[in-house]
Amino acid sequence: MTAVENPETPMGFGRMHRKEDVRFVRGKGTYVDDVALPGMLHGAVLRSPHAHARIVSIDASAAEAHPKVRAVVTGATLESLNLAWMPTLSHDVQAVLATDKVRFQGQEVAFVVAEDRYAARDALELIDVEYEPLPAVIDAKKSLADDAPVIRDDIEGRTGNHIFDWETGDKEHTDEVFAAADVVAVQDMLYPRVHPAPLETCGTVADMDPVTGKLTVWTTTQAPHAHRTLYALVAGIPEHKIRVISPDIGGGFGNKVGIYPGYVCAVVGSILTGKPVKWMEDRSENLMSTSFARDYHMHGEIAATREGRILAVRVKVLADHGAFNGTAQPTKFPAGFFGVFTGSYDLMAAHCEVTGVYTNKAPGGVAYACSFRITEAVYLVERLVDVLAYDLGLDPAELRMRNLLRPEQFPYESKTGWVYDSGDYPATLRAALDLADYDELRAQQARRRERGELMGIGLSFFTEAVGAGPRKHMDILGLGMADGAELRVHPTGKAVLRLSCQSQGQGHETTFAQIVAEELGISPDDIDVVHGDTDQTPFGLGTYGSRSTPVSGAATAVVARKVRDRAKIVASAMLEVSEDDLEWEKGRWFVKGDRQAGRDIQEIALAAHSDLELPEGVEGHLDATCVYNPPNLTYPFGAYVCVVDVDPGTGQVTVRSFFAVDDCGVRINPMIVEGQVHGGLADGVGMALMQVMAFDEDGNHLGGSFMDYLLPTSLECPSWRLGETVTPSPHHPIGAKGVGESATVGSPAAVVNAVLDAVKPLGVRHADMPLAPAAVWSAMRGNPLRT
Numbered sequence: 001m002t003a004v005e006n007p008e009t010p011m012g013f014g015r016m017h018r019k020e021d022v023r024f025v026r027g028k029g030t031y032v033d034d035v036a037l038p039g040m041l042h043g044a045v046l047r048s049p050h051a052h053a054r055i056v057s058i059d060a061s062a063a064e065a066h067p068k069v070r071a072v073v074t075g076a077t078l079e080s081l082n083l084a085w086m087p088t089l090s091h092d093v094q095a096v097l098a099t100d101k102v103r104f105q106g107q108e109v110a111f112v113v114a115e116d117r118y119a120a121r122d123a124l125e126l127i128d129v130e131y132e133p134l135p136a137v138i139d140a141k142k143s144l145a146d147d148a149p150v151i152r153d154d155i156e157g158r159t160g161n162h163i164f165d166w167e168t169g170d171k172e173h174t175d176e177v178f179a180a181a182d183v184v185a186v187q188d189m190l191y192p193r194v195h196p197a198p199l200e201t202c203g204t205v206a207d208m209d210p211v212t213g214k215l216t217v218w219t220t221t222q223a224p225h226a227h228r229t230l231y232a233l234v235a236g237i238p239e240h241k242i243r244v245i246s247p248d249i250g251g252g253f254g255n256k257v258g259i260y261p262g263y264v265c266a267v268v269g270s271i272l273t274g275k276p277v278k279w280m281e282d283r284s285e286n287l288m289s290t291s292f293a294r295d296y297h298m299h300g301e302i303a304a305t306r307e308g309r310i311l312a313v314r315v316k317v318l319a320d321h322g323a324f325n326g327t328a329q330p331t332k333f334p335a336g337f338f339g340v341f342t343g344s345y346d347l348m349a350a351h352c353e354v355t356g357v358y359t360n361k362a363p364g365g366v367a368y369a370c371s372f373r374i375t376e377a378v379y380l381v382e383r384l385v386d387v388l389a390y391d392l393g394l395d396p397a398e399l400r401m402r403n404l405l406r407p408e409q410f411p412y413e414s415k416t417g418w419v420y421d422s423g424d425y426p427a428t429l430r431a432a433l434d435l436a437d438y439d440e441l442r443a444q445q446a447r448r449r450e451r452g453e454l455m456g457i458g459l460s461f462f463t464e465a466v467g468a469g470p471r472k473h474m475d476i477l478g479l480g481m482a483d484g485a486e487l488r489v490h491p492t493g494k495a496v497l498r499l500s501c502q503s504q505g506q507g508h509e510t511t512f513a514q515i516v517a518e519e520l521g522i523s524p525d526d527i528d529v530v531h532g533d534t535d536q537t538p539f540g541l542g543t544y545g546s547r548s549t550p551v552s553g554a555a556t557a558v559v560a561r562k563v564r565d566r567a568k569i570v571a572s573a574m575l576e577v578s579e580d581d582l583e584w585e586k587g588r589w590f591v592k593g594d595r596q597a598g599r600d601i602q603e604i605a606l607a608a609h610s611d612l613e614l615p616e617g618v619e620g621h622l623d624a625t626c627v628y629n630p631p632n633l634t635y636p637f638g639a640y641v642c643v644v645d646v647d648p649g650t651g652q653v654t655v656r657s658f659f660a661v662d663d664c665g666v667r668i669n670p671m672i673v674e675g676q677v678h679g680g681l682a683d684g685v686g687m688a689l690m691q692v693m694a695f696d697e698d699g700n701h702l703g704g705s706f707m708d709y710l711l712p713t714s715l716e717c718p719s720w721r722l723g724e725t726v727t728p729s730p731h732h733p734i735g736a737k738g739v740g741e742s743a744t745v746g747s748p749a750a751v752v753n754a755v756l757d758a759v760k761p762l763g764v765r766h767a768d769m770p771l772a773p774a775a776v777w778s779a780m781r782g783n784p785l786r787t
């Protein structure tokens with residue numbers, strides 16, 4: 001990556017330092033835990049020590065007698081308010097506080113409101129809960145057994161743990177292609193349960209004003225508008241009396257999409273006490289009880305000719321959804337966007353079946369830095385391609401090159417019905433191979449293998465589908481996936497952009513200002529971006545699945561163009577010419593054929609507010625609004641090459657280098673894009689080598705702190721080497737595709753493929769993530785570990 005030294009503010013797209021960093025590097029950010037209101041009380045959650053147990057009784061009297069305790073909320077309290085259960089994002093229900101049973105370790109059982117955080121925590125220990133332990137089901141396969149304990153006996157008529165079956169593709173045709181194929185490679189693989197683990201844990205400050213009846217909620221949410229609507233629907237509070245503020249957010253990665261019991265309890269606590277109530281979970285609470293990701297047990301098959309032409313892919317997935325089906329994805333997609341498991345290849349046929357099951361684990365299944373299960377899909381197909389290369393004795397780069405979609409096939413409809421918008425895949429793979437000096441790496445590997453060293457080179461090629469809607473196909477709990485934007489231009493030509501989406505650190509205050517700058521020629525320094533406050537911004541579905549640039553970014557370009565059109569009407573009045581005689585150059589309208597005769601956007605903004613007689617079409621200012629309903633998703637893609645060294649004695653993996661060529665269409669701010677890619681690559685290394693949310697047989701959570709659930713640090717990461725190709729999205733107003741999650745989606749397969757390439761001489765064909773030393777060492781000895 002090229003170093004960036006004090007780049008000047010560009011009048012549009014280009015490198016510039018992040019505007020928001022001015023406050024972050026000075027410690028002036030405002031996170032939920034920074035909010036302190038007069039008279040504020042503090043909440044703490046009592047959690048279940050059992051993974052599965054019946055609640056016999058709860059005695060809160062000693063806690064209530066604590067001198068600093070103001071309220072103790074139990075499931076019974078909530079039942080009286082009809083709030084004991086709340087809807088999940090997947091049309092299931094989840095207990096806010098357990099009433100009948102606890103269904104995972106760490107589940108919320110009671111909530112104490114006290115004068116300070118310490119007293120609230122102390123009082124938790126005074127609550128006496130009698131449990132009757134039940135056998136727990138932790139293994140997704142065992143949960144389907146006839147004699148497995150029924151986890152969700154709260155749902156009438158339920159006799160087992162099966163949630164749903166879903167399929168996509170053409171089964172019959174796929175089976176025919178498989179039957180006729182020369183070669184079929186088969187591999188079972190697990191994408192383990194992982195956790196988004198944002199550095200800022202989840203929390204809320206709820207303030208119900210007993211006089212005005214207005215509820216203000218400062219909360220860690222990636223979707224403030226959707227949260228407001230859900231609070232209104234579930235709690236019956238009029239929507240205009242709810243204000244959700246999502247201030248600075250310290251990372252979300254999908255973890256902050258849903259509504260957690262702690263949020264609801266803080267609201268109830270505030271209603272009961274008449275005071276603001278703050279609830280901030282600690283690290284262990286975040287890791288144990290908030291939304292996990294993945295937990296996909298996949299059986300993959302890939303059919304090909306003897307020469308290495310890939311023909312078809314067939315998949316069966318067992319999806320572990322935990323105790324409540326709280327996965328986050330558009331309603332019609334119970335397996336998220338796993339349907340893109342066909343990858344970046346020109347297949348004849350594809351078919352996939354997914355079965356979802358309940359287990360005694362925390363609910364979730366969120367899109368952790370990924371567009372709804374695409375990480376799982378990419379991992380599956382990219383491992384299958386490598387397994388096929390292994391079986392055929394082909395070079396994995398060559399095998400991919402032979403089968404990638406060709407540029408002339410775009411727009412391309414996949415065998416599962418996804419319409420990829422644009423791409424030149426071979427060029428991107430070639431760029432990555434050149435960047436890595438692939439042939440030289442293979443030569444070096446051969447030399448090292450002769451010396452007994454285990455060097456591995458792993459590839460992945462991914463296609464993502466990001467930017468949900470379109471509305472007619474995609475909604476979350478009935479709310480269509482479109483985004484609003486409003487743009488105000490003040491008389492002096494400075495502007496305020498109000499967005500429905502919400503940044504968790506991706507630099508929206510900079511890049512969205514740059515989109516307006518590009519369209520209007522107002523400097524990004526003169527544009528404020530307002531987001532994360534439902535009283536201040538238009539409705540929209542929020543930020544996850546890299547949807548901000550594809551949807552809100554498009555809304556921003558469209559609203560800026562509306563302002564430009566209004567400015568044209570005003571300019572025609574100012575210049576006393578017809579609109580048809582005007583031409584636009586960045587920042588000004590001028591008379592065709594006479595560049596001197598023009599007015600810049602600042603002059604036009606002032607005139608729009610002046611006593612100038614305004615023509616029809618403008619009422620007195622340039623401000624505009626827009627709701628953007630995307631016509632399709634955008635399909636970013638990329639090619640990654642990872643180089644690792646494996647210690648033959650210990651199985652320890654060192655990522656020596658990593659080459660990433662991403663294509664996210666037009667780049668608004670290449671520096672921010674590179675930062676997003678760096679973060680995602682680090683995430684991928686973590687998942688591939690270090691991370692798993694493990695449980696023992698009784699359902700005890702084994703990863704409740706960063707001592708056990710390991711985050712990658714700079715020590716595990718090499719100096720990333722990045723490249724780019726640019727294939728604009730044909731339907732996005734500025735040709736941009738999303739990028740926030742590309743690297744998390746694409747990199748785990750590259751790292752795993754590299755490790756398996758390193759140990760290939762020992763006859764290892766597959767091993768499951770995380771490839772920690774023990775797992776690699778066992779695989780090297782022909783005895784792969786089961787996670």
Ligand code: CDP
Binds near residue numbers: 508547548664667668
């Ligand atoms: O939805 P989220 O912000 O997580 O993801 P995104 O839309 O992919 O954007 C991540 C960051 O990269 C934002 O600041 C974008 O505006 C920026 N970006 C960019 O500069 N150029 C692109 N083509 C895509 C994203």
